[in-house]
Amino acid sequence: MTFERAPVVIGHRGAAGLVAENTLPSFRRAFACGVGAVELDVYALAGQLVVIHDETLDRTTDGTGTVMGQTLESLRALDAGGGWPVPYLEEVVAELPAGVGLNVELKGPGTAAPVADFVARFPDVDWLISSFDHAALADFRARDTASRVAPLFSRWRGDPWRTAAALSAWAVNLSVRAAAPEHLRAARERGLRTFVYTVNDLDTARRLIDEGATGVFTDYPDRITAAALGGPG
Numbered sequence: 001m002t003f004e005r006a007p008v009v010i011g012h013r014g015a016a017g018l019v020a021e022n023t024l025p026s027f028r029r030a031f032a033c034g035v036g037a038v039e040l041d042v043y044a045l046a047g048q049l050v051v052i053h054d055e056t057l058d059r060t061t062d063g064t065g066t067v068m069g070q071t072l073e074s075l076r077a078l079d080a081g082g083g084w085p086v087p088y089l090e091e092v093v094a095e096l097p098a099g100v101g102l103n104v105e106l107k108g109p110g111t112a113a114p115v116a117d118f119v120a121r122f123p124d125v126d127w128l129i130s131s132f133d134h135a136a137l138a139d140f141r142a143r144d145t146a147s148r149v150a151p152l153f154s155r156w157r158g159d160p161w162r163t164a165a166a167l168s169a170w171a172v173n174l175s176v177r178a179a180a181p182e183h184l185r186a187a188r189e190r191g192l193r194t195f196v197y198t199v200n201d202l203d204t205a206r207r208l209i210d211e212g213a214t215g216v217f218t219d220y221p222d223r224i225t226a227a228a229l230g231g232p233g
C-alpha cells in the first residue's frame with residue numbers, strides 16, 4: 001500500500017509548483033514524477049465532488065465569487081489553468097495509476113457524507129481522508145469505520161493525540177512548524193504516521209524524514225522524490 005511505503009512523497013494539489021494546481025494535467029505531472037500519492041481538496045457541489053482549494057474562484061480560475069455559489073455548469077465553464085476545468089474527483093480517480101495513493105482533504109461544507117459514499121464505490125483505491133475540520137472528519141469516520149483518516153494541524157495546540165484517538169486516525173498531517181521532532185517521535189511511539197506539508201526544499205524534506213516523518217507533501221515532486229529521500233525510488 002502506497003502510504004505505507006515510506007518515505008512517501010505526496011504531490012500537493014497535483015504538482016502545484018509545476019502545473020496549475022488541482023487540474024488534471026497537474027495530477028498527471030505528479031504521476032509522471034513517480035509520487036507515492038497525490039493530495040487534493042474537495043467541495044460537494046450539486047451532487048458532484050469538485051477539486052479546488054479556495055472557497056472563492058478568483059485565485060485559481062478566471063471566475064469570481066464562491067465555489068458554492070456556482071452551478072456545475074457555471075463552474076465547469078471556468079478555466080482553472082491551461083484551459084482545463086475544475087476537475088471532478090471521479091476524473092482524477094479514473095486516471096490514478098495503480099499503486100498511487102489518494103489523499104482527499106475535506107475542504108468545503110458538507111463533504112463528509114458524499115466522500116464516504118464515493119470512497120465506498122472505489123474500494124481498490126489507497127485512500128487517506130484528511131481535514132482541518134475535525135468535526136467533518138468525525139462525521140466521515142461515523143460513516144466509514146475502515147478507511148484511513150488523518151486530522152490536519154497547522155499549529156500544535158489543543159490535544160492532537162486525543163483528537164487522533166477519537167477519530168481512530170491512521171496518521172496526523174502537520175504543517176512544517178507543527179512538525180517538531182518530539183511530535184514526530186511521539187507519533188511514531190503511538191503508532192501514528194506523520195505527513196508534513198508543504199515541503200519544497202530537499203534539505204528540509206530530508207531532515208523531516210530523518211526526524212521520523214513518514215512523508216511530505218510537495219509542490220515540486222520533480223525535485224523531492226522518494227529516491228532523493230533515501231527510499232527505494
Ligand code: G3P
Nearest residue numbers: 039041105152173197217
Ligand atoms: O493536506 C496538506 C495541505 O494541503 C493542507 O493545507 O491549505 O494546502 O490545503 P492546504
Ligand code: CA
Nearest residue numbers: 039040041105
Ligand atoms: Ca489541501
